[in-house]
Amino acid sequence: MPKLKLGQEINFTTTNNPTKVFTAKISRIGASFENESKTIAIHCLVVGDKTGLIDGMNTSGSISVDNVTSTAVPNTAIVEADGKNYIFIETNKQPAEEQENHNHGSDETLQQEPHVHEHNDGEEHEHEHDSTADSKNINFEKIEVIKGVSHLGYTAINPIVEIPANTRIVIKNAFFINAKMSGTVGHSH
Structure with missing residues (x-):
């Protein structure tokens, strides 16, 4: 509450159209708590395009209180396993099964043979790969991250x-790479 002030901008979306972001400015801040909810009412005036807004709609809003930058990835890049959060990075490390019985901690890698390439014209073309030296393997490494704030499909990571x-x-x-690494991909009968 101490960081809110009159004229401050907020962004909000409606529950029936969460992809369209509206902007409003704080016009009045309540002076006391509401009895039942223990919240303080904040009134805002919508600025700009109001198309699609109807009185009484449910909304979700966010108020910027500090200008902080952070490393963020799309929500689809993060997987949860064993109570921890992970992302996958491309690496030069060899997959665990190809290492000569060396254990270098809990780093896991997955080797993936690329089959489809996107060219400058935007079209995808399938290529045959010879299993000789010209074939390129892509290895992935699982990196633990601490999740931060999520907003508009992105999550801050550390x-x-x-x-x-x-x-x-x-x-x-990333979900499928994690499933492949943990051996949970396939059919069960």
């Missing part, structure tokens, strides 16, 4: 170990 600059992070299908 990796447990340092990730080098320009590291490629898996942003889609």
